Amino acid sequence: MLRKLVLLAIVAGLVGLAIFWFVTIPATVPASALGAYTPNVENGKALFYAGGCASCHATMGQDDKHKLGGGHPLHSPFGTFYAPNISPDPKAGIGAWTEHHFVNAMLKGTSPNGSHYFPAFPFTSYRLMSLNDVRDLFAFMKTLPAVQDASKTHDVPFPFNLRRPLGGWKMLFFEDDTFKPDPTKSARWNRGAYLVNGPGHCAECHSPRNLLGGILAGQKFAGGPNPEGKGWVPNITQAGLKDWSVDDIEYLLETGTTLSGDTVGSNMAPVIRNTSQLSKEDRLAMAEYLKSLPPVEGPKRPGK
Known part of the structure; x- marks a missing residue:
């Protein structure tokens, strides 16, 4: 009897883990949603300023706010997050990203490697942006200077450093829709x-x-x-x-x-x-x- 109970508990645990794994799969925008489009770089520039991208991502210790080498610390009760390099550098920054990668990051909080971003990155607000505005912003950011500074590693202790459970956090606090005019x-x-x-x-x-x-x-x-x-x-x-x-x-x-x-x-x-x-x-x-x-x-x- 005890053996059966143990086996039942193991099966129930595995089923629970499978359900958890399924419901926390990072969401993405279908690639088919990104049809032919000519970006409006000037609009992307306006959105860059509206979003205050340089406030967190500009390389610290220098005055050019278009050099997005990152490094700015964001302290929180969960640890310290560091703004990453989002310059067009292909190794240190996002120069190797596709437009689809950028759209998924902004609208879904999902990284190019398919993991959840920490909500220190405000994708919870950016998800309201229109798809074309996100594409325009990406086009403008590609015009900025490449910075070779490596991104700093977040200083976040266990268990807050685990990314998969963020899928559960998104279920609670992330509304997956775009802006609807009144x-x-x-x-x-x-x-x-x-x-x-x-x-x-x-x-x-x-x-x-x-x-x-x-x-x-x-x-x-x-x-x-x-x-x-x-x-x-x-x-x-x-x-x-x-x-x-x-x-x-x-x-x-x-x-x-x-x-x-x-x-x-x-x-x-x-x-x-x-x-x-x-x-x-x-x-x-x-x-x-x-x-x-x-x-x-x-x-x-x-x-x-």
Whole structure:
């Protein structure tokens, strides 16, 4: 009897492992979805700035923000992640990637070798981007200088360094769909919603997270502790921006100047370096969308 129970437990365990293995298979975009297309490199350039790619991926210790050798550390409760080299270098960077590889990384969080990316890479927001915009971004990035610096290895302890379980994390926190315009809103509002939620990935820093690192949906954009462990990220719903006009927000995105006449610092400074490169129309679109966010009370800041 005992032997049968042991065998039953082994079989049940193997079945469970097989189910787990199946449901955590990294997803990919079908290659057939990438038909003939002529990329718009100028649009890709705008998306590069909207996404703030250089903020994390520019080679540290030098001023050329188009040299994407990576190395920027992102500290988290799960360990320290290092932004990789995403320059066109074929060995150290993504120069050997196909367009299909890049699309899978951006929209599915799946690497060229078929493994899950850690969500320190904000594919959870990038998945809202349109396929053509992702292809345009890839075309622009291929025009940038190749950097031969090798990517640093993430400093993430066991078990958080295991990638296969991230398939389970995606089941909980990754919504696999693209941006859908709101027909009741203006074209400018929809453009702003797309830029803020998709390439801009503003919610990734401006939202509190649960113990598993997933964004608390009910407090999206409500600010909270800096994901890197130091400081506080402000609330950008109307609970935090009630005194700001659309023009005020646009001016901040262009110059980094606050209502008090001060300038933003910390992690927001490189964001402004990027949004300042966008067209005024795109900054106004982002501002209009942010101004429309209803007030949401986030976590209480210590000492407040």
